[in-house]
Amino acid sequence: METSMDMAQIESDIQKKLVGFCKLLPLHLNCWKATLAELQDPVRVLINFCEQLRFVEEASIDYIDNFISMQKALQLKILGCIEEELLTIKTHFEKLTRFNSDLKNRLAVLERATVDLDWDADSSVVKGSPTQPRLDYLLQMGYEFWLFFSEASKNMSSILKAPDIRDGKFSERLKQAFSLDLQPLEENNRIYLLLALTQYVSGDKNVA
Secondary structure, X not given: OOOHHHHHHHHHHHHHHHHHHXXXXXXXXXXXXHHHHHHHHHHHXXXXXXXXXXXXXXXXXXXXXXXXXXXXXXXXXXHHHHHHHHHHHHHHHHHHHHHHHHHHHHHHHHHXXXXXXXXXXXXXXXXXXXXXXXXXXXHHHHHHHHHHHHXXXXXXXXXXXXXXXXXXXXXXXXXXXXXXXXXXXXXXHXXXXXXXXXXXXXXXXXXX
């Protein structure tokens, strides 16, 4: 059975890990914003090259000498450009994956720290305080925050895993996946509250 001193240490450890997790949330959001902004140009260029490839491959001009050889040469050139843009996009996507992995690991560390916690304890960590909600509430909101980005990453990954560059629907799916609008996320009452509360939990009272 845990003593009051042991439980105090457990709660202190949880609070430290909670602070670390909360500090990461706004950084995570900003990292996603920056990376998505960096992705807009390569995504746009890739879509243009895909359209060019379809146009070139569908073209058929009988009255131009050596048209087939010219067509193949242009096709190879466009395919090379497409490969370069896909590599650029995948490199940026790997950054998003690392951000998500770091966030997931922080959340897992925080959750593991609660294994021996007395959830019935009448403490500010468990029950909350005027400036910090209940621990179970913060954990649930933190999970929902991570889940949003996890689902977005899965969608991006499925598109990049088997890019059908000759299908016009691929371009549309690619554009939608990487034009992720984070504004609704920030304006979501629960998420906004979570981001605001992190500043209190981490000790920064200057909430915007």
